Amino acid sequence: DLSARAGPLVDATFDYVVVGGGTGGNVVATRLAQHGSKVALVEAGGLYELESVVEVPAADVLPCGSDPGTQSAVDWGFVTHGQPGANGRSIHYARGKCLGGSSALNFMIYQRPTIESMQQWADTVNDSSYTFDKVLPYYKKSVQFTAPNTQYRASNATAAYDANAFESSGGPLQVSYANYAMPFSSWMKLGMEAIGIKEKEDFNSGSLIGAQYCSSTIDPSDELRSSSQSSFLTEITPSTLTTYSSTLAKKIVFNPQKKATGVHVTGLLGNTVTLHASNEVIISAGSFQSPQLLMVSGVGPSDELKDHGIDVVADLPGVGQNMWDHPFFAPTYRVQVDTLTKFASNLVFAAESVIGGLLEKTGLITNPVADYLAWEKIPQTLRSQFSQSSLESLTNLPSDWPEAEYISGAGYIGNVSNLLEDQPKDGYQYASILGVLVAPQSRGNISLKSADTNDLPIINPNWLDSTADQEVAIAMFKRMREAFQSDAMAPVVIGKEYYPGEAVQSNADILEFIRNNVMTLWHAACTCKMGSSDDEMAVVDSQARVYGVQGLRVVDASAFPFLPPGHPQSTVYMLAEKISDAIIQGL
Numbered sequence: 001d002l003s004a005r006a007g008p009l010v011d012a013t014f015d016y017v018v019v020g021g022g023t024g025g026n027v028v029a030t031r032l033a034q035h036g037s038k039v040a041l042v043e044a045g046g047l048y049e050l051e052s053v054v055e056v057p058a059a060d061v062l063p064c065g066s067d068p069g070t071q072s073a074v075d076w077g078f079v080t081h082g083q084p085g086a087n088g089r090s091i092h093y094a095r096g097k098c099l100g101g102s103s104a105l106n107f108m109i110y111q112r113p114t115i116e117s118m119q120q121w122a123d124t125v126n127d128s129s130y131t132f133d134k135v136l137p138y139y140k141k142s143v144q145f146t147a148p149n150t151q152y153r154a155s156n157a158t159a160a161y162d163a164n165a166f167e168s169s170g171g172p173l174q175v176s177y178a179n180y181a182m183p184f185s186s187w188m189k190l191g192m193e194a195i196g197i198k199e200k201e202d203f204n205s206g207s208l209i210g211a212q213y214c215s216s217t218i219d220p221s222d223e224l225r226s227s228s229q230s231s232f233l234t235e236i237t238p239s240t241l242t243t244y245s246s247t248l249a250k251k252i253v254f255n256p257q258k259k260a261t262g263v264h265v266t267g268l269l270g271n272t273v274t275l276h277a278s279n280e281v282i283i284s285a286g287s288f289q290s291p292q293l294l295m296v297s298g299v300g301p302s303d304e305l306k307d308h309g310i311d312v313v314a315d316l317p318g319v320g321q322n323m324w325d326h327p328f329f330a331p332t333y334r335v336q337v338d339t340l341t342k343f344a345s346n347l348v349f350a351a352e353s354v355i356g357g358l359l360e361k362t363g364l365i366t367n368p369v370a371d372y373l374a375w376e377k378i379p380q381t382l383r384s385q386f387s388q389s390s391l392e393s394l395t396n397l398p399s400d401w402p403e404a405e406y407i408s409g410a411g412y413i414g415n416v417s418n419l420l421e422d423q424p425k426d427g428y429q430y431a432s433i434l435g436v437l438v439a440p441q442s443r444g445n446i447s448l449k450s451a452d453t454n455d456l457p458i459i460n461p462n463w464l465d466s467t468a469d470q471e472v473a474i475a476m477f478k479r480m481r482e483a484f485q486s487d488a489m490a491p492v493v494i495g496k497e498y499y500p501g502e503a504v505q506s507n508a509d510i511l512e513f514i515r516n517n518v519m520t521l522w523h524a525a526c527t528c529k530m531g532s533s534d535d536e537m538a539v540v541d542s543q544a545r546v547y548g549v550q551g552l553r554v555v556d557a558s559a560f561p562f563l564p565p566g567h568p569q570s571t572v573y574m575l576a577e578k579i580s581d582a583i584i585q586g587l
């Protein structure tokens, strides 16, 4: 019972104060409290189950459109304005404002990075405890795995998996497979095979090149979302954890020796108090607001801090810089299988799906819509058209780090303005493949609007800024077209390409289509990047301790040194488990 552990908003002292009850923060707060420490968890939002439908897997498509009007009650409402790579469009960037954070809004895809990308992490931060083998126990620690339910899933939608990837795990976060596989995915599988991407057994043991039905953070007992809130906060309830929801962190307090001693926070009624930390303050406010909170508290690029009249505690030029993200775009075809389009346009089908999902725990609404993934390096025929500078930047990547990810999207995607309302209402079914840049070379940044956390920081993802990203994106578009137009997919595809359509042929036209439709996959990371002490842009060391001050760590996606290939939630959980362990061990 979370409310029983909510604290009245008065000055108080704890061993640790954790800011941000999101994906990473809930793990850290719970693990430290489980170990007997007195912990305060400060979260700006409340319980998401009270305010939204995103517990139901298929409802993940509702609140994340590029149109700011799709924003849910548990979203901060970030909008990036005038992105040059998106032809100047303004785009809503969903971020969870609730206990659970973005794990309450995400698409539930669960998979892990590659062996060589984790070796690169270890090398970059000069700490061999980040190799894949060494972090694997921390990936396992958070999760409870349940194999696909073959009683429900169609026989042509068998999801292969390697049980060893989850062996001896026993955490509260549920990882399983939707009882209903999207019918389009079995066709995408054939299309991927036709262009040379073969099915593989597993995406959780360190290699990704290949294709597969993915595992998802779905609770098999009710086919609903498993988030860091429903798992960590609800399942593990240490009495030494006090949760302050609807409470905004305003500023980290430092003593004259530059040790973080607490946090100023404001409650719903506007009263500000100090939560003191005898040991440490841990910031887990996400990739946009962890750098913001550091900056308003005096830790960041000194010029920017001075512009806002903020006294500099530590001049760290990397705070808010180095933002990685995974942008995507999606061509669409008419298809002969049931998709989200039918759900959006056929009331009877929609009602049947909802009733079936609730009563029988199967059917379309129990599927998070994106359930089949494929990864590759761009093949030589297309690669040979890349410029020399693009080839050089891509060769710096390890051999097992894919450049392209293709995700099944059983519906019309367009510019993602509103995934439900935008479905065509002409009686046809539509399906797309999302092409995602998973080795992006463009970097964005976060800057302050004001010195007050009440004002959202300014986000600049800078998608498609680099020539390499543009060239890879064009090649990905051609690969997706090749798959859709393969003999293998011919039985399911109706007619010619629906969107953007056959008229789009030249590289310039393809890039224009991409710019007009590009959207984030919501993977913002690395804005307080981890790095070794000789990297002046590093913000935290390999134990997530902020350079230049004492008693302060950042533990969330912002602390990644770079964004490893794939979907980041597994790595946020891993990092939070690993750093919690380090804190408990006195590191």
Ligand SMILES: Cc1cc2nc3c(=O)[nH]c(=O)nc-3n(C[C@H](O)[C@H](O)[C@H](O)COP(=O)(O)OP(=O)(O)OC[C@H]3O[C@@H](n4cnc5c(N)ncnc54)[C@H](O)[C@@H]3O)c2cc1C
Pocket: 019, 020, 021, 022, 023, 024, 025, 042, 043, 044, 045, 064, 094, 095, 096, 097, 098, 099, 100, 101, 102, 103, 105, 106, 107, 108, 109, 110, 111, 247, 248, 249, 250, 284, 285, 286, 287, 289, 290, 293, 453, 521, 522, 523, 524, 555, 556, 557, 558, 567, 568, 569, 570, 572
């Ligand atoms: C729509 C969407 C789809 C996604 N799909 C996937 C997917 O399928 N698979 C995957 O692996 N990843 C996915 N992601 C990304 C993944 O969910 C995030 O990378 C991850 O959840 C980030 O965790 P975090 O701890 O860094 O931040 P968050 O989980 O966002 O937590 C930050 C928390 O800090 C709180 N906070 C911020 N500022 C303050 C403040 N000043 N005071 C108090 N509290 C504050 C926020 O309210 C929030 O609860 C998706 C994300 C979104 C939004």
